[in-house]
Amino acid sequence: MIRVMSLPPLATVQDLGRHGHWFEGLGSAGAMDPVSHRIANMLLGNQACAATLEIPLTPAQFRFDTRQAFAIAGAVCGANLAGRSLPRIFAGLAKAGDTLELGPIRLGARLYLALPGGIDVPLVLGSRSTQLREAFGGYEGRVLAPGDLLNPITRSDPALPPSGISLDQPEFKLPAGGIIHLRALPSTEHDSFDAASLKAFWTEPYLVTRLNDRQGHRLDGAALTRSSTGELRSHGIVPGIVQVPGGGLPIIQLADSATMGGYPKIAAIIEPDLWRMGQARPGDRVRFHKVGLAEAAKAADDHQAAFAKAGQALADAFEQQEIWA
Amino acid sequence: MIGSRAVLFQAECPFDLENQQRFWAMADAAAAWHGVREAVPAMTSLTLLLDSVPDDLDRLAGRLTELWQTGLRKTVEGRLLEIDIRYGGKAGPHLADVAEMTGFSIDEVIRLQSAPEYTVYAVGSHAGYCYLGGLDPRLETPRRKVPLTRLPGGSLSLAGLQAGVSASAGPSGWNTIGRADVRFFDPFRTPASLLKPGDRIRFRPVEVAA
Numbered sequence: 001m002i003r004v005m006s007l008p009p010l011a012t013v014q015d016l017g018r019h020g021h022w023f024e025g026l027g028s029a030g031a032m033d034p035v036s037h038r039i040a041n042m043l044l045g046n047q048a049c050a051a052t053l054e055i056p057l058t059p060a061q062f063r064f065d066t067r068q069a070f071a072i073a074g075a076v077c078g079a080n081l082a083g084r085s086l087p088r089i090f091a092g093l094a095k096a097g098d099t100l101e102l103g104p105i106r107l108g109a110r111l112y113l114a115l116p117g118g119i120d121v122p123l124v125l126g127s128r129s130t131q132l133r134e135a136f137g138g139y140e141g142r143v144l145a146p147g148d149l150l151n152p153i154t155r156s157d158p159a160l161p162p163s164g165i166s167l168d169q170p171e172f173k174l175p176a177g178g179i180i181h182l183r184a185l186p187s188t189e190h191d192s193f194d195a196a197s198l199k200a201f202w203t204e205p206y207l208v209t210r211l212n213d214r215q216g217h218r219l220d221g222a223a224l225t226r227s228s229t230g231e232l233r234s235h236g237i238v239p240g241i242v243q244v245p246g247g248g249l250p251i252i253q254l255a256d257s258a259t260m261g262g263y264p265k266i267a268a269i270i271e272p273d274l275w276r277m278g279q280a281r282p283g284d285r286v287r288f289h290k291v292g293l294a295e296a297a298k299a300a301d302d303h304q305a306a307f308a309k310a311g312q313a314l315a316d317a318f319e320q321q322e323i324w325a
Numbered sequence: 326m327i328g329s330r331a332v333l334f335q336a337e338c339p340f341d342l343e344n345q346q347r348f349w350a351m352a353d354a355a356a357a358w359h360g361v362r363e364a365v366p367a368m369t370s371l372t373l374l375l376d377s378v379p380d381d382l383d384r385l386a387g388r389l390t391e392l393w394q395t396g397l398r399k400t401v402e403g404r405l406l407e408i409d410i411r412y413g414g415k416a417g418p419h420l421a422d423v424a425e426m427t428g429f430s431i432d433e434v435i436r437l438q439s440a441p442e443y444t445v446y447a448v449g450s451h452a453g454y455c456y457l458g459g460l461d462p463r464l465e466t467p468r469r470k471v472p473l474t475r476l477p478g479g480s481l482s483l484a485g486l487q488a489g490v491s492a493s494a495g496p497s498g499w500n501t502i503g504r505a506d507v508r509f510f511d512p513f514r515t516p517a518s519l520l521k522p523g524d525r526i527r528f529r530p531v532e533v534a535a
Contacts, residue, residue, distance in 0.1 A: 022374060023365045024510065024518035025492075026452040124512050133493050134452045136512045185326045188333055231467060231485045233340060234456055236365060236372025236449070238328040245498070246470045260367050260449035260456070262468060262484070262498070271329040296329045297378040
């Protein structure tokens with residue numbers, strides 16, 4: 001059991017999303033950075049869809065009321081457990097009374113905290129993710145607050161080395177240097193933008209602004225104009241769509257995206273690159289790279305292969321630890 | 326493509342109930358196709374969520390065009406919901422703008438807006454939200470250049486030839502003219518969404534604020 005001592009009011013319980021209710025207008029929600037979410041789960045032997053706590057703002061402090069295994073992954077924040085500094089990706093055992101402190105985020109934008117078997121919140125419409133707009137799912141349909149208690153689904157601790165285990169993730173590197181590369185497919189209104197706008201969109205960096213949350217990011221940079229005008233009828237959209245409202249500055253829809261929208265769509269970020277936007281912070285820059293379906297399919301395969309590799313690296317790390325122990 | 330595994334199909338057609346019924350029929354048919362997770366109609370368009378990245382988009386587009394050209398329509402004997410609306414004031418901050426844009430008085434806008442029976446063309450945007458067809462074309466207005474970041478649930482808004490009542494608080498780029506008190510989505514109800522495509526709504530003005 002883990003108790004929230006201090007935490008800015010933005011953290012939510014998330015899994016890999018609530019699917020199958022799109023026809024009722026319900027977006028999927030789910031982890032903004034599914035890669036770090038999955039890695040945190042992997043460290044504890046959890047299923048990929050087990051619920052974690054997504055923390056987009058620190059500093060934060062948690063206290064373990066009982067002995068408890070846990071894992072963290074995602075943004076770099078100088079985490080420490082009972083004063084002992086922890087690597088970015090770590091799983092270990094806390095003693096009863098230990099405090100987990102998360103410092104200010106220095107790289108990336110979100111941390112994931114996992115417990116054995118996943119965080120124990122009710123399954124609603126097939127998922128444990130928080131739907132912030134509809135205010136259900138997750139922890140009472142809301143952001144976490146000091147005093148809240150998180151329980152693991154599995155009460156027994158997984159086998160972990162006494163000093164814990166950490167993992168290097170060259171496959172899923174956080175974007176250092178502030179440039180985030182995003183591969184994207186041209187979308188429905190792509191060809192209706194004028195030549196100068198298309199050139200700017202595909203070659204110039206766009207700035208990640210402070211106007212960002214789980215629903216999406218507003219970007220700043222070269223304004224984009226269409227050679228044809230007129231209102232579009234409302235149509236389906238999904239996370240990763242890049243829309244261009246009347247002002248000409250792109251918006252990227254993310255995990256809490258609406259299921260339908262009306263703005264012109266210039267591009268669709270491929271799914272394996274979406275996690276990078278979940279780790280984007282104001283001041284970062286994004287570069288869009290045009291790809292076709294074949295590249296999108298290959299990227300999906302590569303993404304799966306990278307997880308397999310991470311799983312293997314973890315198995316190797318366990319083996320190493322056992323040898324050293 | 327609107328995503329690695331999401332396809333949007335649109336056809337050149339007027340925005341009316343007959344064409345919308347063709348998209349409802351298409352959604353039913355395409356939902357049964359191998360590799361399709363969900364097939365959801367929007368406003369004279371259809372979105373397919375797929376299991377994997379399609380390897381042959383031309384073939385998929387061909388199948389969808391063929392399906393559209395069959396002209397098959399799905400008629401729905403939907404339920405009729407009557408909704409009380411408070412127009413103007415804080416409940417409808419853009420009522421005066423709509424009057425100005427359309428050249429009608431505020432009373433005329435309310436009369437024209439509450440006269441027809443609306444049909445739920447599509448459910449989407451946010452949970453339980455219904456896109457309605459049936460708006461008097463004289464009330465056609467453009468979307469707002471700067472969207473509102475937070476509009477309360479129950480807001481009755483217009484844009485283009487579309488109308489709808491929001492089911493929960495959120496951002497909106499439409500012109501909001503009034504408010505209702507209805508629970509359009511409840512995750513613990515089956516089905517969770519109050520209305521589905523083909524259901525109908527009639528608005529009853531109960532209050533008008535300047």
